[in-house]
Amino acid sequence: xxxxxxxxxxxxxxxxxxxxxxxxxxxxxxxxxxxxxxxxxxxxxxxxxxxxxxxxxxxxxxxxxxxxxxxxxxxxxxxxxxxxxxxxxxxxxxxxxxxxxxxxxxxxxxxxxxxxxxxxxxxxxxxxxxxxxxxxxxxxxxxxxxxxxxxxxxxxxxxxxxxxxxxxxxxxxxxxxxxxxxxxxxxxxxxxxxxxxxxxxxxxxxxxxxxxxxxxxxxxxxxxxxxxxxxxxxxxxxxxxxxxxxxxxxxxxxxxxxxxx
Numbered sequence: 663x664x665x666x667x668x669x670x671x672x673x674x675x676x677x678x679x680x681x682x683x684x685x686x687x688x689x690x691x692x693x694x695x696x697x698x699x700x701x702x703x704x705x706x707x708x709x710x711x712x713x714x715x716x717x718x719x720x721x722x723x724x725x726x727x728x729x730x731x732x733x734x735x736x737x738x739x740x741x742x743x744x745x746x747x748x749x750x751x752x753x754x755x756x757x758x759x760x761x762x763x764x765x766x767x768x769x770x771x772x773x774x775x776x777x778x779x780x781x782x783x784x785x786x787x788x789x790x791x792x793x794x795x796x797x798x799x800x801x802x803x804x805x806x807x808x809x810x811x812x813x814x815x816x817x818x819x820x821x822x823x824x825x826x827x828x829x830x831x832x833x834x835x836x837x838x839x840x841x842x843x844x845x846x847x848x849x850x851x852x853x854x855x856x857x858x859x860x861x862x863x864x865x866x867x868x869x870x871x872x873x874x875x876x877x878x879x880x881x882x883x884x885x886x887x888x889x890x891x892x893x894x895x896x897x898x899x900x901x902x903x904x905x906x907x908x909x910x911x912x913x914x915x916x917x918x919x920x921x922x923x
Contacts (some may be wrong), residue, residue: 663791664798667752667805669702669730669893670831673872678887681732683898685718687712691899692720696729704732704895708757718749718788732807736801738764740771744781747772750788753807760816764822769829772808775797807831809874813839818858822865834865834895835859837878851879855921863890 672679684691685709690785695703705717712720716811721731732753733746746754756768770778784790790798792821792923808829812818813836827834835852837859846852853877866873867890877883915921 663795663802664789664805665725665869667730668728668805669732669753670805670807672701673832673892679893680883681800681893681895683895683901685710685898685900686898687716687720689716689723692731693723695899696724697726698726700729702730702732702753702893702895704734705751705780705853706734708734708736714745717746717751721751730807731921732838734810736809737827738768740767740770740779743768743771743886747806748787749782749791750781752805753809755809755811757811757836758814758817758839759810759812760814762827763819765810765827765830766822769808769827772806773803773829809834811836812862813837815858816843818862818865821862822869825866825869825871829869830879832872832874834874834893835860835862835891837876849879851881869903873874 668677673909682695682700683701683706684695684703685706687705692703705712705720717733719922724731730752732752732755734755734757735742738756738759743754754772759765771780772778772832774780774782784798785793795884809832810824810830811834812824821833824830837855838848840858841848841850841852841855844854844858846854849855863873872892873890875891876888876895877886883894884892
């Protein structure tokens with residue numbers, strides 16, 4: 663059944679929202695994240711192992727909570743975008759967007775005619791409750807969140823034109839790949855990267871489109887919010903597990919007298 667996209671509504675009203683990355687394609691972590699109360703979880707299918715069925719299983723874990731389900735798709739392929747949206751995922755995050763033309767193609771893939779070019783089989787898809795949600799076609803565009811990720815120098819250069827595209831809801835700045843594109847490796851706190859991010863923020867802000875990002879070197883998630891970002895995906899379940907596991911193992915080495923050996 664189609665429902666109110668709470669993350670989209672929150673961002674439209676000017677509120678801030680905190681998200682979490684899910685890399686493992688495991689519905690248990692999706693359920694935990696939703697029960698904790700994150701505004702959204704992002705199922706990473708660009709760098710993670712999940713597919714459409716995994717996304718469905720994870721989205722079901724969020725369906726009884728206020729958490730919005732988002733998939734970072736592997737690319738801007740319109741066929742995969744259609745499959746993910748037909749599966750009932752409430753938002754898509756598209757990586758490596760570099761031009762207004764590419765952004766327009768993404769918006770077209772996510773919207774039905776006459777607004778776009780999305781193929782229509784609404785009455786048999788999970789997104790429309792397999793046809794039970796008779797109001798699906800009236801609500802779908804209002805409740806679908808389309809986020810594009812700018813993470814190259816070319817994308818930053820075209821930030822204003824990309825943000826101006828109708829049907830694009832949020833501009834997401836990805837500092838890690840941006841650092842690589844700028845020739846400074848993974849140094850997300852490099853002055854060149856900071857300057858590029860500031861350029862993008864200045865370009866997008868007049869459009870009124872919300873900005874999103876992740877923490878980077880020298881910038882916590884709190885500081886990102888303070889800098890004007892509306893949506894921050896602060897970490898991943900794998901990252902959190904590794905930090906906790908490493909801390910416990912370090913305690914074990916100290917307790918057992920093996921530390922430093």
